[in-house]
Amino acid sequence: MTAPVAKPPAAKPAAAKTSATKKPPREVRVTGAKFIASxxxxxxxxxxxxxxxxxxxxxxxKSSLINxxxxxxxxxxxxxxPGRTQRINLFDVDLSSGxxxxxVDLPGFGHADVPGAVQRQFSPMIQAYLLEQPALRAVLLLVDARRDPDPDAIGFAEWLSENHVPVVLIVTKSDKVPKTERFGVQEKLxxxxGQADRPLLCSSQVGDGMPDLLRFLRDAAGHLPRAKKSR
Ligand SMILES: Nc1nc2c(ncn2[C@@H]2O[C@H](COP(=O)(O)OP(=O)(O)OP(=O)(O)O)[C@@H](O)[C@H]2O)c(=O)[nH]1
Ligand SMILES: [Mg+2]
Known part of the structure; x- marks a missing residue:
């Protein structure tokens, strides 16, 4: 089984070093953020x-990572x-890149009394958002650093990939895992x-991974066009 994914956040920007194409600055900051709508x-x-x-x-x-x-x-x-986020919550975020x-904060899966395939746990509303929103550049699929690989999350990643939605795997709550075990957690996940590259390790509590994730968002905002759906 493999779940094709988008280029992971740790990737460096691919801009060539010519006089015409300047490398973007390494540092990205958030200069403003606001809740738009639910x-x-x-x-x-x-x-x-x-x-x-x-x-x-x-x-x-998910919500902690946005904060x-x-x-x-x-x-x-x-x-x-669990299950606090029930609707599609939108936050617009200004980056120092301009x-x-x-x-987009989506409801979590796995809390409902719905066994089986993850996509059945998402309402038609969420499925429609994921499959049909042209502005969606990538899904950040979060997995807890302390948990074993979750078949539901793996199935969800496959479902997204089958539908040509780029997925980026993010490992959350790194602060809960001893430093010496973190590499092993990333490798296991x-x-x-089925990824080629190690997923990004993040902690909303202590800030691990935030600079890399911001760089990814900056770079992906202008890239990762969604493939045309074949159905
Ligand atoms: N130690 C630690 N705790 C975290 C971290 N991120 C989130 N938490 C805690 O995990 C719990 C759930 O966080 P949320 O951000 O609400 O999770 P969610 O995925 O949005 O949850 P739903 O909206 O219910 O789907 C809270 O008690 C957070 O404080 C982290 O990086 N480290
Ligand atoms: Mg939430």
Whole structure:
């Protein structure tokens, strides 16, 4: 089994060193972020900029990651109660590169009493968003550093790939894993998801991975065009 994925966040920008194409600065900062809307359908999403959707099991840290990236404590709602995020929540984020990107906080899967395939756990609304939103550049699929590879998440990554939606694997809560074990965690997840490159290790608590993830978002905002659907 392999789940094709988008180029991982650690990738360096591919710009050639010529006088015509300058390498973008290494550092990317968030200069502003605001909540835009909480919507229940793709038709309600205001048109705008490149979108990146946070996906993963309930409680994996999707909302926390948005807050950490934006350097704010309460932009997205964080909770110990799984299933807190129920609608599509949109946040527009200004980058120091001059771009504005949109982060999309989606409901988590795995908390509902719905066994089986992950896509059945997503409402038609979420499926439609993931499959049909032209502005969606990539899904950031979050997995908890402390958990074994999750068959639901692997199935979800495959489903996205089959539908030509770029997926980037992000390992959350790195602060909960001793430093000496982190490489092993990344390798285990890399293999389980059939990736060529090690997934990015992040902690919203202590900031691990944030500079790399911001660089990825900056670079991907203008790249990763979605393949045309064949159906
Ligand atoms: N130690 C640690 N805890 C974290 C981290 N990220 C999130 N958490 C905690 O994990 C819990 C769930 O975080 P959320 O961000 O609400 O998770 P979610 O994926 O948005 O959850 P749903 O909205 O229910 O799908 C909270 O108690 C957070 O404080 C992290 O990097 N490190
Ligand atoms: Mg949430």
């Amino acid at each position: 919507v229940s359908g793709i038709g309600e999403v205001p048109p705008g900029m490149a979108e990146f959707a946070m996906c993963g099991r309930s409680n994996v840290g 950490a990236l934006c350097n704010q404590k309460q932009l997205a709602r964080v909770s110990k109660t 771009q504005t990107i949109r982060l 890399r293999r389980a998801f």
